[in-house]
Amino acid sequence: MAARTDPLSAAGDFSALLARMIGLIDEKLSASQREKLAAAMPSIQWEFPDADTKLCLAATAQALRVAPPVEQAPFVVRMARSTLEDAAFGRRSLGAAFLAGRIHVRGMNPLRLREFIMLVDPLLDSYREAHLERSASAPVP
Amino acid sequence: MNVPHPRLFRDRDADPGVLRGKTIAILGYGLLGQPLGLNLRDSLGGDPEPARVIVGSDDAPSSQRARADGFDVHSLVDAASVADIALMLLPDEVQPDLMPAIGAALRPGSSLLFASGYALAYRLVTPPEGVDVILFAPRMGGEAIRQRFLDGRGYMAYVGVERDSSGEAWKRLLGLAAAGGSLTFGALEMTAKQEVVLDLFVEQAFGPWMGAALLSAFHVGAEAGLPPLGLLMELYLSGEMSETFAQMARDGFLPSTLTHGFAASFGGMTRALSIDREQMAEQMRGILSEIEGGSFAEALQDEYKNGYPCRPFLDKVVGDDDIISRTEQDYRRM
Numbered sequence: 001m002a003a004r005t006d007p008l009s010a011a012g013d014f015s016a017l018l019a020r021m022i023g024l025i026d027e028k029l030s031a032s033q034r035e036k037l038a039a040a041m042p043s044i045q046w047e048f049p050d051a052d053t054k055l056c057l058a059a060t061a062q063a064l065r066v067a068p069p070v071e072q073a074p075f076v077v078r079m080a081r082s083t084l085e086d087a088a089f090g091r092r093s094l095g096a097a098f099l100a101g102r103i104h105v106r107g108m109n110p111l112r113l114r115e116f117i118m119l120v121d122p123l124l125d126s127y128r129e130a131h132l133e134r135s136a137s138a139p140v141p
Numbered sequence: 142m143n144v145p146h147p148r149l150f151r152d153r154d155a156d157p158g159v160l161r162g163k164t165i166a167i168l169g170y171g172l173l174g175q176p177l178g179l180n181l182r183d184s185l186g187g188d189p190e191p192a193r194v195i196v197g198s199d200d201a202p203s204s205q206r207a208r209a210d211g212f213d214v215h216s217l218v219d220a221a222s223v224a225d226i227a228l229m230l231l232p233d234e235v236q237p238d239l240m241p242a243i244g245a246a247l248r249p250g251s252s253l254l255f256a257s258g259y260a261l262a263y264r265l266v267t268p269p270e271g272v273d274v275i276l277f278a279p280r281m282g283g284e285a286i287r288q289r290f291l292d293g294r295g296y297m298a299y300v301g302v303e304r305d306s307s308g309e310a311w312k313r314l315l316g317l318a319a320a321g322g323s324l325t326f327g328a329l330e331m332t333a334k335q336e337v338v339l340d341l342f343v344e345q346a347f348g349p350w351m352g353a354a355l356l357s358a359f360h361v362g363a364e365a366g367l368p369p370l371g372l373l374m375e376l377y378l379s380g381e382m383s384e385t386f387a388q389m390a391r392d393g394f395l396p397s398t399l400t401h402g403f404a405a406s407f408g409g410m411t412r413a414l415s416i417d418r419e420q421m422a423e424q425m426r427g428i429l430s431e432i433e434g435g436s437f438a439e440a441l442q443d444e445y446k447n448g449y450p451c452r453p454f455l456d457k458v459v460g461d462d463d464i465i466s467r468t469e470q471d472y473r474r475m
Contacts, residue, residue, distance in 0.1 A: 095458035099465070100360045101353070109431060110440040114447075117454045 014051050014081060017130050019066045022057050024126035025119070026064040033118055035061040040115035045073035051081040075107035088127040094120065148330040150300060155319035159312045160185055160192045166224035167196045168217055168243065169231035170203040173256050173279065176287035177228065177321050178212060183290075184320035192320075195220055197227075221246040226254060226313060228277075233259040234445035240266040247272050250307050254317065257340070258333030261303055263438040273310040274303040277318055277328075278336050286322065295325025299336045341432045346425040359465060369468040378472065 029037070038059040047054045047069075054069035083102045086092040097103050108116065165185075167178040178194055185192040196207040197220025204214045221227050221243045231239060237260060247253060249271035256278050260266040268274045279286055281296040289296045300318055302310045318328050331339070355376050362372045376382060388397045398406055431437050444451055 093457075093461055095461040096463045098458060099356055099461070099463050101357050110437055110444075111431075113440075113451050114444070117451055120454070 013134070014048070014053050015055060017127070017134055018046065018053070018055055020130040020133065021123065021126045022064055022066050024129055025057075025122045028122040028126065029064070029118075031061070034059065034064065037064075037115050037119065040112045041075050043067065043070075043073060043075065044119075045069055045076045047076060047078040048081045048084070049078065053081070073107075075112070076105070078104045078106070084127060085131070088124045088131065094124070150315055150318065150324060150328045150330070152319050152324040155315040155324055156312055157188075157316065157319065159309065159316035160226075160320060161188055162190045163192045163225040164223055165192055165194045165317075166215075166220040166227045167194065167207075167212075168198075168220060168227055168229050170196050170198050170200075170207040170212075170214075171230065171232075172283040173286070174198075174203070174228070174230040175206065175210065176283045176290070177230065177256075177279075178207070179210065179287060180290045180322045181317070181320050182212075184322070195223070197221060218242050218246045222248070224248075224251055226252045226317065228254045228256065228317075229260075230256050233257050234441050236260040237265040237442070240268070244269040244272075252307065252310060252313050254314070255333065258299075258301075258331070258336035259438065261333035262337045263435050265438070265442065268304070271306050273305055273307050273313065275310055275314040275317075276301040276303060276331070276333050276336060277314060277321065277323075278331070278340075279321075279323060289326070290322030293325060295327070296323055297326055298323040298328040299331035299339075300328045301331050301333065301336070303333055338429070338432055341437060342425075342429050345432065345437070346428045350421065356465075363464065369464060370472055373465065373468055373472070378469070 026034075038061050042059055044057045044059070045054060046057065056067040056069050056073065058065050058067040079097065079102055083092075083094075083097045087094045087097060094103065105116070165181055167174045167181075170178065174196070178196060181192070182194040185194065194212065196204070196212040196214045197217040198204045198207060198214060199217050207214045215223075217231075217239060224247070227243070227247060229236060229243070240260070244253075244267070247269055249269075252273035252275055253268050254275045254277050255261055256276075258276055258278065261274065261276070276299065278299040279296055280298060281289065286296055298318060298321075300314055302314060305311070307313070315324070315328075318324050358376060359369070359372050363369050370378075374381075385397065385401075388400065391397075392400070398409065
């Protein structure tokens with residue numbers, strides 16, 4: 001029997017998935033949450049070295065949108081794609097991944113922690129939803 | 142780098158009679174309030190004209206604990222109003238809200254002691270005019286404060302006078318430091334700002350590197366197939382590491398590195414050379430700047446005013462079902 005390949009394994013697909021995730025996060029955050037996020041972290045760069053993927057979440061008081069990655073981003077979250085997926089699907093919490101050194105957050109300080117925490121649950125929910133949407137629409141090989 | 146050493150005070154520098162007949166109010170009966178209250182009462186109770194140690198607390202569980210320990214318990218304001226010396230032992234971040242009422246209750250000529258320089262250094266409180274403002278900041282956790290007092294060993298503290306209204310602020314402070322059990326070991330003179338910056342800097346600049354090094358060593362070793370329990374033993378569970386720290390304090394940091402055998406110093410020193418210390422130092426400078434400039438205090442006050450919104454997340458990370466906690470539990474069941 002031929003091995004079934006993951007329909008979302010390519011970097012391009014993963015970027016699209018993350019872009020959809022950001023769109024879904026935008027729908028989940030209230031106006032005041034968006035405003036707080038934009039004030040504390042107007043730009044969050046997400047880096048997934050194993051998937052060769054980087055993208056930027058740009059936050060304004062009006063909306064969250066995808067922006068191109070930059071060289072010296074002030075706030076960077078770096079992890080493996082599998083770390084994000086394990087957390088989104090409840091296989092391993094982000095806390096456990098953090099303790100194991102699988103998540104690196106550059107630029108974090110106590111002034112920003114609250115806004116970052118505010119983003120965690122919507123992010124995991126949105127990634128899971130985006131993944132399920134894409135899996136449902138992907139053709140079975 | 143040419144900063145002079147601060148003054149070091151010992152029992153011989155304190156006048157034990159200075160607290161005779163005074164009323165000492167312990168404001169807050171928590172991590173520090175309980176051991177300091179008990180130490181002061183034990184030290185001063187035998188005097189022919191003993192000082193009276195009372196507790197001020199508006200928190201029901203703390204009040205109950207203080208009563209169980211045999212103290213007269215009053216509200217914070219009532220205790221402050223009868224105090225010759227009031228010890229402000231409430232959490233740093235709540236002091237600004239409570240200070241106006243407590244300050245208004247204090248009598249001119251009394252002394253207000255802070256166990257941390259935080260609220261003073263960041264100007265979050267304004268103690269009333271006519272009151273001494275003194276600092277006695279133990280460098281030891283509550284349990285150890287009590288145990289080391291009972292053992293007669295004492296413990297390090299930082300002491301300082303921020304304002305001397307009574308003319309005897311230093312005498313009162315050193316009397317309290319001695320009766321509280323610190324001066325058997327010794328107390329260093331510090332300003333409130335120096336105390337809080339030292340405390341927060343080591344917590345935030347050194348602590349996370351030490352924690353991260355420990356976690357990384359554990360996970361790298363465990364992923365490579367080393368026994369998790371053996372890793373924890375090497376790192377802290379056997380007590381060897383805490384003995385090493387005790388040895389550093391006793392024999393000196395560098396001399397202690399030579400007492401673990403040549404293999405340990407040969408391997409450790411050569412590996413330490415390859416660590417990017419400049420990167421580490423740069424991060425530490427940034428942290429120090431945020432602490433000195435007050436932005437950390439601003440974040441902590443904001444967290445308090447908003448009902449500690451970050452606490453559930455931090456508690457969840459610490460309380461998560463991780464391999465280290467499971468390994469510790471397995472060991473304790475053995």
